[in-house]
Structure formats: structure tokens, C-alpha cells
Amino acid sequence: MTSSSFTIRTPCSSANIGPGFDVIGLALSLHLELHVTIDGSKSSSQQPLNCAITYEDQSGSTEQISLDPEVNLITRVALYVLRCHNQRAFPVETRVHIVNPIPLGRGLGSSGTAVVAGVVLGNEVGRLGLSKDRLLDYCLMIERHPDNVAASLFGGFVGTYLNELKPEDVARKEIPLSEVLPAPAGGVDTGIRPPEPPLGIGHYRKFAWAKEIKAIAIIPDFVVPTANARNVLPKTYTRADVVFNLQRAALLPAALGSSPPDPDMIYLAMQDKVHQPYRQTLIPGLTEILQSMTPTTQPGLLGICLSGAGPTILALATENFDEIAARIIARFASNNITCKWKLLVPAQDGTVVEWQ
Ligand SMILES: Nc1ncnc2c1ncn2[C@@H]1O[C@H](COP(=O)(O)OP(=O)(O)O)[C@@H](O)[C@H]1O
Numbered sequence: 001m002t003s004s005s006f007t008i009r010t011p012c013s014s015a016n017i018g019p020g021f022d023v024i025g026l027a028l029s030l031h032l033e034l035h036v037t038i039d040g041s042k043s044s045s046q047q048p049l050n051c052a053i054t055y056e057d058q059s060g061s062t063e064q065i066s067l068d069p070e071v072n073l074i075t076r077v078a079l080y081v082l083r084c085h086n087q088r089a090f091p092v093e094t095r096v097h098i099v100n101p102i103p104l105g106r107g108l109g110s111s112g113t114a115v116v117a118g119v120v121l122g123n124e125v126g127r128l129g130l131s132k133d134r135l136l137d138y139c140l141m142i143e144r145h146p147d148n149v150a151a152s153l154f155g156g157f158v159g160t161y162l163n164e165l166k167p168e169d170v171a172r173k174e175i176p177l178s179e180v181l182p183a184p185a186g187g188v189d190t191g192i193r194p195p196e197p198p199l200g201i202g203h204y205r206k207f208a209w210a211k212e213i214k215a216i217a218i219i220p221d222f223v224v225p226t227a228n229a230r231n232v233l234p235k236t237y238t239r240a241d242v243v244f245n246l247q248r249a250a251l252l253p254a255a256l257g258s259s260p261p262d263p264d265m266i267y268l269a270m271q272d273k274v275h276q277p278y279r280q281t282l283i284p285g286l287t288e289i290l291q292s293m294t295p296t297t298q299p300g301l302l303g304i305c306l307s308g309a310g311p312t313i314l315a316l317a318t319e320n321f322d323e324i325a326a327r328i329i330a331r332f333a334s335n336n337i338t339c340k341w342k343l344l345v346p347a348q349d350g351t352v353v354e355w356q
């Protein structure tokens with residue numbers, strides 16, 4: 001067999017955009033890249049599961065990412081997809097070089113992006129030929145909310161939903177993650193075939209995005225694991241708070257898709273009472289930051305929200321980007337928190353695979 005190489009590029013995401021908790025996502029122009037080579041001249045490999053991983057951090061994160069293919073999130077997800085198709089390991093002499101500029105645990109969808117890249121990796125190395133719609137099902141077996149994985153897979157500004165499943169499929173989808181992604185077995189392959197996703201778990205719809213609108217991501221230098229940020233949310237909400245969010249979520253696609261943008265409409269459409277108020281316990285100064293910045297006080301600003309589960313703040317704006325970022329950074333500084341910031345634009349293409 002001849003050698004082959006390809007690249008997978010997956011954009012990061014900002015989920016929720018205010019009221020669209022677990023529903024709305026936006027793919028942004030910061031891409032995780034996997035550079036993959038398969039050396040077809042070899043018939044056996046010294047590597048565990050035939051896969052050698054190298055990792056290049058470009059995000060400034062200090063967390064150590066495992067290079068063990070059974071532990072690393074990307075390759076573990078790829079193995080899940082392969083094992084659903086009776087392939088127990090990577091092709092002999094697979095090398096995966098990961099280049100990651102997405103800060104970990106900051107609300108820019110690093111884990112969703114890794115899951116999407118992993119599912120696509122499994123599809124490519126296994127030559128499975130699965131459609132993108134089917135790949136979304138695989139992503140949803142691991143990342144259980146569709147907003148950020150759909151954005152990273154399909155690109156752009158998306159609304160997402162999960163289908164109501166048949167009772168037998170609900171049972172399959174609720175299989176504990178540990179069974180979908182078994183913990184490392186110390187190199188011992190149990191031979192068990194993992195549960196395949198039901199067909200059509202989740203769906204998405206792309207919305208228009210007004211070309212004038214850019215995204216400022218203010219990224220604090222601390223981590224909020226998404227699991228922790230979900231644990232602080234209540235189990236039930238008042239009818240008034242649910243209606244408040246529904247009213248704004250219904251406006252949001254029209255507000256962000258209309259050119260020229262209407263700052264007052266966008267600001268209103270990005271308000272939320274379902275997740276941000278509760279997450280302020282994990283993010284010092286959050287409520288004050290969100291309330292202190294309006295299109296009236298800050299020319300160029302359109303709207304502001306928590307990005308994903310935080311702690312990153314997403315400010316949408318048409319101009320004065322440095323000034324808007326500086327004001328938010330100053331607010332964080334008064335709580336002794338330092339930040340980086342980036343000016344991003346929607347990544348419309350989603351995940352792209354290029355074979356060389
Ligand atoms: N490129 C990557 N490679 C391997 N693991 C990753 C990668 N990106 C993220 N992860 C894993 O996902 C975790 C962060 O997930 P999460 O708490 O959901 O934050 P985020 O908001 O960034 O998605 C990291 O601590 C790491 O374990």
C-alpha cells in the first residue's frame with residue numbers, strides 16, 4: 001500500500017450566544033489542525049494501537065495533553081468510530097500531529113472541536129465514507145449538547161436540536177460515556193464493540209450572519225471545566241425565565257443576520273436568564289461586565305455574552321475592537337484576572353479534510 005497524508009481543520013466554537021443555551025452555536029476562525037500520515041510501506045508498528053501522536057500547543061494552555069492514543073481525546077474518539085466498524089486500531093504506522101491554538105477549558109469549544117476532529121479522523125483513516133450528518137450522531141454520543149459540535153462540524157452560525165428518540169434509542173444514547181469511550185485498558189483490547197449511535201440524533205440549521213459583525217473573544221487566564229459550569233445550573237426554571245429566553249432566542253437569528261446590524265435589537269436578543277446568572281459564581285465580575293457594556297456606552301458594540309460555559313466573554317461589534325476589549329480586560333483586572341483577546345470572524349466552512 002502507498003503512503004498517504006491528509007489534514008483535518010476544525011474551527012473552534014462559541015456556544016449559546018446569550019439565550020440559546022445548548023441550542024445555538026457559532027464556528028469561529030481559530031482552527032485545530034490534525035496532520036495525519038499513514039506509512040503504507042510498513043506491515044507492523046511499534047506504536048500502541050499503531051498510532052504515534054505529537055502535540056503542538058499554540059494556545060498558551062499549560063495542561064498536559066496525553067500522547068497515548070487510548071487516552072488522548074481526539075484519538076480515543078477516532079478509535080470509538082473505528083471500533084463501531086470492526087476496526088480495532090489505526091492503520092499501521094499512523095502519525096497524528098495535533099496543532100492546537102484553541103485555549104483549553106475557556107468556553108471556546110476546545111473539547112467539542114477535539115471530538116469533531118476525532119470523529120472525522122476515524123472516518124478518514126478507516127475509509128468509512130460516513131456523511132457529515134452521520135458524523136454528528138457520533139459526536140453526540142460523546143458531547144451530549146449539539147450547539148458547539150454542530151458549529152465545529154458544519155461551520156457558521158447554527159441552530160441545533162436533538163430529535164425525540166424511540167425508547168430503545170434513548171436507552172442507547174444514555175449509555176454511560178465510559179462505555180462509549182472505555183477507559184484505557186492498559187493496551188489490552190477487550191474486543192467489545194461499543195454502542196453505535198442511533199440514526200439522526202441531532203440536526204442543525206444554518207442562519208445568515210451579517211458581514212459587518214466580528215467577534216471579540218476576551219479569554220481570561222483561568223479554566224472553567226464545562227462539566228463544573230453545567231453543575232451550577234438549576235434543574236428547573238420559572239416560566240418567566242424560560243419565556244424571557246425563548247423571546248430572545250427567537251429574535252437572535254434575525255438580529256444577527258440583518259444588514260446593517262441594529263445594535264439595540266442585537267443587544268436585547270443576546271440577553272439570557274438560563275445559564276449566565278448562575279455561572280457568575282465561577283467567573284468573578286461576570287454580571288458586572290455583562291451589564292456595564294452596552295451599545296450606548298460603547299460605540300461599535302452590538303452585544304455581549306458568555307462564550308459557551310465560560311470564562312471567555314464574547315463581544316460582537318462592528319468597530320472599536322481594541323477599545324471594547326480593553327474595557328472588558330480592565331474589568332477583569334479589577335478582580336485580579338489577566339486576559340488575552342482575539343478578534344475572530346465566523347468560520348463558514350466547518351471541518352475540512354484535505355488529502356495531499
Ligand atoms: N486538542 C485537544 N486534544 C486533546 N484533548 C483536548 C483537546 N482540546 C480539549 N481537550 C480536552 O477537553 C478539556 C476541556 O474541555 P471543556 O471543559 O469542555 O472546555 P472547553 O470549553 O474548552 O470545551 C481539556 O481539559 C482536555 O482534556
Ligand SMILES: N[C@@H](CCOP(=O)(O)O)C(=O)O
Binds near residue numbers: 015022106108308
Ligand atoms: N451549551 C453548552 C456549551 C458548552 O460550550 P464549551 O465551549 O464551554 O464547551 C454550555 O453552555 O454548557
